[in-house]
Amino acid sequence: DAKTTQPTSMDCAEGRAANLPCNHSTISGNEYVYWYRQIHSQGPQYIIHGLKNNETNEMASLIITEDRKSSTLILPHATLRDTAVYYCIVRVASGNTGKLIFGQGTTLQVKP
Amino acid sequence: NAGVTQTPKFQVLKTGQSMTLQCAQDMNHEYMSWYRQDPGMGLRLIHYSVGAGITDQGEVPNGYNVSRSTTEDFPLRLLSAAPSQTSVYFCASRARWTGDTEAFFGQGTRLTVV
Numbered sequence: 099d100a101k102t103t104q105p106t107s108m109d110c111a112e113g114r115a116a117n118l119p120c121n122h123s124t125i126s127g128n129e130y131v132y133w134y135r136q137i138h139s140q141g142p143q144y145i146i147h148g149l150k151n152n153e154t155n156e157m158a159s160l161i162i163t164e165d166r167k168s169s170t171l172i173l174p175h176a177t178l179r180d181t182a183v184y185y186c187i188v189r190v191a192s193g194n195t196g197k198l199i200f201g202q203g204t205t206l207q208v209k210p
Numbered sequence: 211n212a213g214v215t216q217t218p219k220f221q222v223l224k225t226g227q228s229m230t231l232q233c234a235q236d237m238n239h240e241y242m243s244w245y246r247q248d249p250g251m252g253l254r255l256i257h258y259s260v261g262a263g264i265t266d267q268g269e270v271p272n273g274y275n276v277s278r279s280t281t282e283d284f285p286l287r288l289l290s291a292a293p294s295q296t297s298v299y300f301c302a303s304r305a306r307w308t309g310d311t312e313a314f315f316g317q318g319t320r321l322t323v324v
Contacts (some may be wrong), residue, residue, distance in 0.1 A: 133310070141214075141300050141315030142253065185252065197243065197268065198302070198313060200252035 102186045107205040110180075115172040118204050120186030123167045131162060133171045136203070137182040145171065145184075152167045176208045212236050217314035223267030223291040223323045231319050233288040240306035242284040243313070246270065246297040253300060254295055260306070267321050291323045 103121040110116040122131065132147040146153055146160045148169070153160045159172040173180055196198040217232045235242065240261045246255040247267075255268030259278040273295060275287040284303075288295060298320050304313040 113225055121285075134313075139247075139318070141317050143315070144312035144314075147312065153251060153316075197244075197258055198253075200245075201253065202252050 102188060104184075104186050104201060104204045106202065107207065109209055110173075110176045110209050112178060112195070112208055112210050113175055114157040116176040116180065117202045118171040118173075118184050118186075118206065118208055119168065120171070124189045125166050125188050131160065131166075131169050132187045132189065132198075133158070133160065133199075134185045134198075136185070137179075142185065142200075147191070148161065151159050176206075176207050178210065180206065181208045182206060214316040216299075216305050216319050217294075218319060219317070220264075220320045221322070223288075223321065225291060225293060225323060227291050228287070228289050229291065231288075231301075231321070233284045233286065233316060234267050234282050234283065235301075235303040235314070236304060237305070238281060239303035239314075240281070241304040241313075242278065243268070243285045243299045243304075244274070244276065244284070245302065247300065247318075248297050256299075258287065276311065285289055288321075293323045294324045297321060297323065300301055301307045 106190045130147050130149050132143040134141045146158050148160045149161040183205050185200050186195040214235045226312040243258040247253045254270050257276040260264045262278050265299045266275050300318050301316045302313045
């Protein structure tokens with residue numbers, strides 16, 4: 099699985115968009131980009147994933163660059179409850195073992 | 211739908227004691243995994259299973275044993291607890307053949323070894 103690089107921490111004002119970057123320059127053609135978050139030492143929670151195209155769901159948007167070497171998770175209107183550690187992970191989706199290799203993640207602090 | 215259930219939520223052990231952390235899922239998922247998380251760090255994979263009767267080692271398997279006799283359960287055994295195993299343990303499950311699916315995590319077991 100490809101390695102990812104994320105900033106250690108970020109701040110965001112409540113109500114503003116939070117843009118969390120992730121570099122994955124060694125990503126392979128069949129590897130997806132996944133985002134999880136962990137709030138207050140709870141179990142990690144799935145947010146979104148994508149392969150090539152940008153994706154959006156009720157929680158967030160995922161923007162993947164054309165060369166797929168980086169991506170950005172966007173929380174459009176951050177709230178205090180979005181304060182968490184956000185993990186960017188790349189892995190093969192179909193037929194893999196279900197393993198997730200976590201890095202250090204980005205600690206997002208949403209401030210009033 | 212309970213999802214992934216871990217028991218106990220908290221546990222204190224003395225060095226050398228043994229115990230089993232329980233993990234059960236009711237989603238009929240083939241894949242199950244165990245992770246540990248030390249303070250200020252990301253999760254590290256201990257062991258994983260791709261189905262009943264099949265297990266394999268992850269990044270940090272030493273000191274832990276697993277077995278998978280049923281699809282639903284994936285217990286993690288500490289044979290002789292050490293202070294270095296003080297950590298928060300998370301179990302996860304995921305469906306196998308539905309393409310790009312997400313993993314579901316339990317709420318964790320907080321283990322202290324004194």
